[in-house]
Every structure is written in structure tokens, then in C-alpha cells.
Amino acid sequence: MVKTEQIQIKRHLTVQDLSKRIKHLEKDTTVLKRLYFIKHRYNDKSVEVASDFVGVSKNTGYIWQERWNEGGYDGIIPKFAGGRPSKLTASQKEKLKKILEDGGNWTTKDVQLLNFQEIWCRI
Incomplete structure (x- = not known):
């Protein structure tokens, strides 16, 4: 219990x-x-x-x-830079940011599964 x-x-x-x-x-x-x-x-x-x-x-x-x-x-101050380049363009990042700000409890997995072609057409 x-x-x-x-x-x-x-x-x-x-x-x-x-x-x-x-x-x-x-x-x-x-x-x-x-x-x-x-x-x-x-x-x-x-x-x-x-x-x-x-x-x-x-x-x-x-x-x-x-x-x-x-x-x-x-x-000796860590310099966290680099990493894998984004697959999204700056324009796509802005659109995605707007989608995520409009609401909903998005998980990383949800965002990965988004059909970007469909979303880009709606915006």
C-alpha cells in the first residue's frame, strides 16, 4: 500500500x-x-x-x-558546440515552432512522427 x-x-x-x-x-x-x-x-x-x-x-x-x-x-570552460546539423531549414524550424506553440503536449517522439510535407502545405 x-x-x-x-x-x-x-x-x-x-x-x-x-x-x-x-x-x-x-x-x-x-x-x-x-x-x-x-x-x-x-x-x-x-x-x-x-x-x-x-x-x-x-x-x-x-x-x-x-x-x-x-x-x-x-x-577550462566547456565549449558545447557542434553536433549533428539540423535537417530542417530555418523556415521549417520557424513553422515547427509555431505549430508547437499553438498547443498540445508534444513529446519528442510526436514531433519526430510529424508528416512535415502535410504540415508545410497547411502553413
Whole structure:
């Protein structure tokens, strides 16, 4: 038998806003981890030992050290870029955005299954 919650949680943020904040803080912890690595290196720990302390491979440690040496603090900030190019044109992206904003609870799978030829004709 499942016990009902005695105290309900207040929703101060939307799920989307909460997810955005979590994602932002995850990036900050990534930088923090790299700074700890650099601090261990400043304290004369080897790359291997410093990497082990922060839980990354020795190879990753060398990459972080190289980025630090070349760019300082800015060098260790993750640069999330690239990825697979979109199959949609800019115009198609705008149309899709309008469709999704008009309502409905769309899942990623729903959007993938859309028949774009039919949709583009209606807009």
C-alpha cells in the first residue's frame, strides 16, 4: 500500500525553469571540478594523481592542463558546440515552432512522427 504524502511540495518554478537551472548548475560544477584539478596541480600533484582526485582519466587531466596553460580560466570552460546539423531549414524550424506553440503536449517522439510535407502545405 502506498502512503500518501503528508506535506505537498510547492512549485515555485515550472519544470522547464527548474531544468534550465539544473543544467546551468551542472555546467558550473563541471568548471568547479576542473578548478579542483588545477588546484591539485598547483599543489605539486602529478597529472595522474590530480585526475584521480577529481575522478577523471589521466588523458582528460592532460587535456584540461593544456587548455589551462593556453587559455587560463576561460580555457577550462566547456565549449558545447557542434553536433549533428539540423535537417530542417530555418523556415521549417520557424513553422515547427509555431505549430508547437499553438498547443498540445508534444513529446519528442510526436514531433519526430510529424508528416512535415502535410504540415508545410497547411502553413
